[in-house]
Amino acid sequence: MDNFDWSATGFRNKKDAHTMKGLTIFLYEWKHFVRSPFKIVATVLFVFAGMYGLHNGEKLYQEQMGVIATISEKSQEQINKHTLFFDQENPSPENRPWVNLSMPDWAIWYTRTYHFKTPSPAIVYSIGQAEQYGFYKRVNYMSSPYDTDMTKEIANPERLQTGTIDFAFALIFLLPLLLIILLYNLKSMEHEQGFLPLIEVQIATKNIWLMSKVLFYFVFIYLVIVGLLFYGALLTDVFASSGSIFGEMLFYSLLYLVFWTIIFFLLIRKGSGIMENTLKMVGIWLIATFIIPAAVHQWISIEKPANLMTDFIDASRDKKEALYDEDDSVLKARLSALFPEIENSALFMDNSRNKHAFQESKLALLNELKKENIALIEAENTMKNTMVQNSYPFNLISFFQNRFNKVAKTHYNDYQNYRNEIQYLVDIQLETMVVDLWNDTKVDKERFTEYHEIFSSKNLNQN
Amino acid sequence: MWKIIKNEGKSLIRSKVLLGLSIIFFLILLCSVLLGKLQSDKQMQRSNLAKKQLRNQWENIEGMNAHGAAHYGTYIFKPSNFLNGLDEGVNSVTGNVLRVEGHVQNEIVYAEASQMQAVSKFGKLKSALLLQYVLPLLLIFLAFHSISSEKQSGRLKLLMLQGTEPSALVWGKTVSVWLYGMALLTLTLIFYALFNLNNIDTEIINRTLFFYLSYTLYYFILIGLTVLFAARANANLALTSMLGIWIIWTVFLPNILMSSVTNWHQLPSRNQFKEAMKEERSQGIDGHNPYDERVLELENQVLAEYGVDSLSQLPINFDGLRMQADEEFGNQVWNKHFGGLRSILSQQKTSYQLAGILNPFISLQNASMGFAASDNFHHQEFLVQVEHYRRTLIKALNDEHAFGGSKTGDWDWEPDKDFYKSVPDFKYQNTALDNILKNHLPDIMVLIGWTILIGLLLVFATKKMPIL
Numbered sequence: 001m002d003n004f005d006w007s008a009t010g011f012r013n014k015k016d017a018h019t020m021k022g023l024t025i026f027l028y029e030w031k032h033f034v035r036s037p038f039k040i041v042a043t044v045l046f047v048f049a050g051m052y053g054l055h056n057g058e059k060l061y062q063e064q065m066g067v068i069a070t071i072s073e074k075s076q077e078q079i080n081k082h083t084l085f086f087d088q089e090n091p092s093p094e095n096r097p098w099v100n101l102s103m104p105d106w107a108i109w110y111t112r113t114y115h116f117k118t119p120s121p122a123i124v125y126s127i128g129q130a131e132q133y134g135f136y137k138r139v140n141y142m143s144s145p146y147d148t149d150m151t152k153e154i155a156n157p158e159r160l161q162t163g164t165i166d167f168a169f170a171l172i173f174l175l176p177l178l179l180i181i182l183l184y185n186l187k188s189m190e191h192e193q194g195f196l197p198l199i200e201v202q203i204a205t206k207n208i209w210l211m212s213k214v215l216f217y218f219v220f221i222y223l224v225i226v227g228l229l230f231y232g233a234l235l236t237d238v239f240a241s242s243g244s245i246f247g248e249m250l251f252y253s254l255l256y257l258v259f260w261t262i263i264f265f266l267l268i269r270k271g272s273g274i275m276e277n278t279l280k281m282v283g284i285w286l287i288a289t290f291i292i293p294a295a296v297h298q299w300i301s302i303e304k305p306a307n308l309m310t311d312f313i314d315a316s317r318d319k320k321e322a323l324y325d326e327d328d329s330v331l332k333a334r335l336s337a338l339f340p341e342i343e344n345s346a347l348f349m350d351n352s353r354n355k356h357a358f359q360e361s362k363l364a365l366l367n368e369l370k371k372e373n374i375a376l377i378e379a380e381n382t383m384k385n386t387m388v389q390n391s392y393p394f395n396l397i398s399f400f401q402n403r404f405n406k407v408a409k410t411h412y413n414d415y416q417n418y419r420n421e422i423q424y425l426v427d428i429q430l431e432t433m434v435v436d437l438w439n440d441t442k443v444d445k446e447r448f449t450e451y452h453e454i455f456s457s458k459n460l461n462q463n
Numbered sequence: 464m465w466k467i468i469k470n471e472g473k474s475l476i477r478s479k480v481l482l483g484l485s486i487i488f489f490l491i492l493l494c495s496v497l498l499g500k501l502q503s504d505k506q507m508q509r510s511n512l513a514k515k516q517l518r519n520q521w522e523n524i525e526g527m528n529a530h531g532a533a534h535y536g537t538y539i540f541k542p543s544n545f546l547n548g549l550d551e552g553v554n555s556v557t558g559n560v561l562r563v564e565g566h567v568q569n570e571i572v573y574a575e576a577s578q579m580q581a582v583s584k585f586g587k588l589k590s591a592l593l594l595q596y597v598l599p600l601l602l603i604f605l606a607f608h609s610i611s612s613e614k615q616s617g618r619l620k621l622l623m624l625q626g627t628e629p630s631a632l633v634w635g636k637t638v639s640v641w642l643y644g645m646a647l648l649t650l651t652l653i654f655y656a657l658f659n660l661n662n663i664d665t666e667i668i669n670r671t672l673f674f675y676l677s678y679t680l681y682y683f684i685l686i687g688l689t690v691l692f693a694a695r696a697n698a699n700l701a702l703t704s705m706l707g708i709w710i711i712w713t714v715f716l717p718n719i720l721m722s723s724v725t726n727w728h729q730l731p732s733r734n735q736f737k738e739a740m741k742e743e744r745s746q747g748i749d750g751h752n753p754y755d756e757r758v759l760e761l762e763n764q765v766l767a768e769y770g771v772d773s774l775s776q777l778p779i780n781f782d783g784l785r786m787q788a789d790e791e792f793g794n795q796v797w798n799k800h801f802g803g804l805r806s807i808l809s810q811q812k813t814s815y816q817l818a819g820i821l822n823p824f825i826s827l828q829n830a831s832m833g834f835a836a837s838d839n840f841h842h843q844e845f846l847v848q849v850e851h852y853r854r855t856l857i858k859a860l861n862d863e864h865a866f867g868g869s870k871t872g873d874w875d876w877e878p879d880k881d882f883y884k885s886v887p888d889f890k891y892q893n894t895a896l897d898n899i900l901k902n903h904l905p906d907i908m909v910l911i912g913w914t915i916l917i918g919l920l921l922v923f924a925t926k927k928m929p930i931l
Contacts, residue, residue: 160576
């Protein structure tokens with residue numbers, strides 16, 4: 001063959017001939033595809049599932065944005081109403097004469113500070129863990145990121161357990177199935193019908209023939225995914241939010257598709273019959289998507305069973321009592337260590353006038369206690385997350401799931417950041433309250449408005 | 464037919480690939496049983512420890528008046544049933560901790576799923592995961608292979624010429640693969656029982672029998688359908704069709720139908736729900752606001768009842784009565800709103816159960832969770848029991864505050880230490896089997912309906928079976 005005159009075939013050399021044949025096979029696979037109703041139906045179902053998932057993501061985005069808008073509007077009404085109380089001689093709400101809004105603690109209690117986990121437009125791609133957490137919270141100086149109102153939206157637990165089809169679900173679980181359906185009879189059909197030796201005679205290498213066919217479906221599916229990603233981007237205006245979201249989704253989708261295509265290509269290359277190939281491909285899919293992640297989940301639950309938050313409960317009750325029972329001098333020393341600025345305040349040395357300030361300031365010490373116990377809970381959660389991450393080398397499905405969740409800002413860490421922001425706002429409220437109480441500040445309309453500015457979520461980015 | 468079943472059994476044992484696959488699968492099942500048991504035990508251990516700790520705190524309350532204790536409250540941890548080791552159901556998404564306190568009915572919080580990043584979309588490696596998703600697929604391949612191998616080898620032609628009835632053949636093949644599935648299911652449950660011998664009682668046996676029945680019916684449906692396709696259609700079409708059906712039944716439809724029923728019967732948003740309750744709650748007595756007009760009305764009523772002119776002359780503590788009046792009004796509000804939620808959830812469940820007519824996998828999942836005591840019915844039942852306990856507890860505390868010996872305004876009065884010990888702890892009562900059967904009758908009926916349909920199809924649609 002080395003002395004073969006390739007010019008007679010119209011090709012310059014063997015390499016050109018192979019490339020051309022590969023291209024022909026690649027293009028010819030389209031005909032195979034359109035002649036297979038089963039493959040067309042499977043592709044249409046995949047597109048349907050993808051679009052359905054995108055619309056589910058968009059629905060959640062709109063719902064959360066709607067709730068946030070309603071709460072913000074109501075909160076603003078409350079702020080306006082409460083501000084008007086300062087026009088009275090004794091600023092107090094109706095029917096609550098014991099409330100004195102000129103005192104910093106009451107005034108801060110009556111600020112309406114809400115903090116939201118505003119959904120990213122990229123939620124259209126992956127709902128992720130968004131349905132497991134709350135996304136709004138009214139923050140006051142007694143709040144904590146683990147308060148019971150931080151719970152998820154009201155939902156049917158069986159729906160949460162079944163899960164919502166989002167785009168990431170279609171991609172992670174249905175894409176490999178689509179690939180199986182598109183690839184299951186490649187080579188094995190020719191093998192069973194006895195055409196394989198004929199094909200081997202007609203083409204120089206069987207690998208290029210098979211590769212060209214697989215490549216066709218790879219390109220075809222990727223184009224479908226790109227189309228779906230683009231469609232999703234239009235639903236929640238992903239492009240206006242950040243250009244990197246679309247790019248990251250393109251990249252990880254490609255990576256995921258490459259992963260499955262290589263696995264299935266190798267199986268088809270080694271395998272022979274349709275039944276054998278299908279069984280192997282479905283088997284690998286089951287192991288990768290069901291058994292490995294489920295086994296990792298089970299292992300983590302055995303190592304670290306669900307936290308019942310007893311540390312946090314203790315901090316809110318018995319440890320709190322123990323703290324409050326400590327000697328005043330000890331507590332005062334702790335307070336001044338926490339807020340050194342109060343040592344020069346008007347009331348610090350005046351024990352006859354600082355009882356109220358001292359009593360309310362204990363909340364700041366309680367907050368520190370809660371933070372210490374929250375740290376224990378979060379350390380356990382971090383350990384669980386580390387265990388999940390350590391499984392990634394053999395648990396790629398969880399890796400991709402969490403990558404998509406990160407892009408969509410629906411990952412555990414995004415909600416952890418949200419909890420950290422809430423804690424920051426609580427700290428700021430407490431600091432402001434303590435300093436103002438010890439300085440004997442009388443809150444007026446101006447200071448009340450300042451409080452809203454200080455506690456605003458807008459300040460979070462600067463810190 | 465018996466001969467066919469016997470022959471199939473022999474060929475299952477003779478085939479090294481199949482035997483190997485069966486052993487591997489059984490080992491995975493055994494592993495899931497062991498891990499499920501281990502995880503349930505660990506969770507129960509943690510839960511019992513926490514429960515003990517909280518009870519101890521409650522019994523040793525000091526320096527607190529009875530209403531203060533109502534605010535101090537307690538926490539109830541969701542008990543885990545040992546059958547949860549088979550099917551975890553909704554437990555990982557519902558939360559585990561419920562605060563019980565005066566003035567408010569709280570929601571259960573701190574779901575396990577919220578305590579770490581996403582791992583598995585289909586839950587932990589429990590037996591139910593393998594029995595619902597993996598074993599059916601294996602049975603599909605076996606059922607398909609049992610017919611298509613006869614066709615491809617030409618034995619089918621021979622069998623027909625020898626006078627074998629097509630329906631006897633397909634029934635024989637169906638039953639033999641079904642028995643194989645049953646053997647794996649039975650072994651799984653036997654091992655589960657062996658690991659949990661101490662926990663077995665009549666109720667558990669009954670639940671397990673219904674659990675077993677649901678799976679036997681579903682496996683028959685799936686195997687029968689595969690044999691039917693394999694007998695009627697060409698090999699490729701039969702296999703791809705069954706794979707398609709499996710994907711649609713187990714991956715697509717449960718999600719889509721569940722989303723649809725939750726859209727038909729919509730739950731309110733948390734914000735709407737809370738605002739509506741707050742609004743209605745504000746119409747009633749406010750136990751902590753002595754300026755409240757309704758409090759003054761109650762005060763006049765009580766003064767008249769005792770024939771005195773002022774609260775200080777009362778032999779009882781009016782504050783306790785006021786708090787209990789507040790509580791009782793609150794209870795009506797909670798009944799209305801939480802009852803509304805439960806009613807919507809129940810409508811959703813009924814509609815979803817009907818969806819089993821389209822997809823028997825839904826009926827299997829419902830029945831599996833239900834008989835393993837881990838579905839939403841059981842979860843709601845737990846919440847209702849906790850709320851009843853809360854009401855009894857808070858009433859006992861308010862009564863102690865009112866009639867225990869203190870006078871109105873005496874917030875420093877503390878009940879006897881034994882009083883807190885005398886308040887019974889929460890004890891979860893298992894849902895009666897009658898109720899479970901009533902709740903899951905539609906699922907069982909749908910599975911029976913599907914079984915009859917497949918049985919009839921096996922008889923009538925295979926009378927003229929293509930033999931090539």
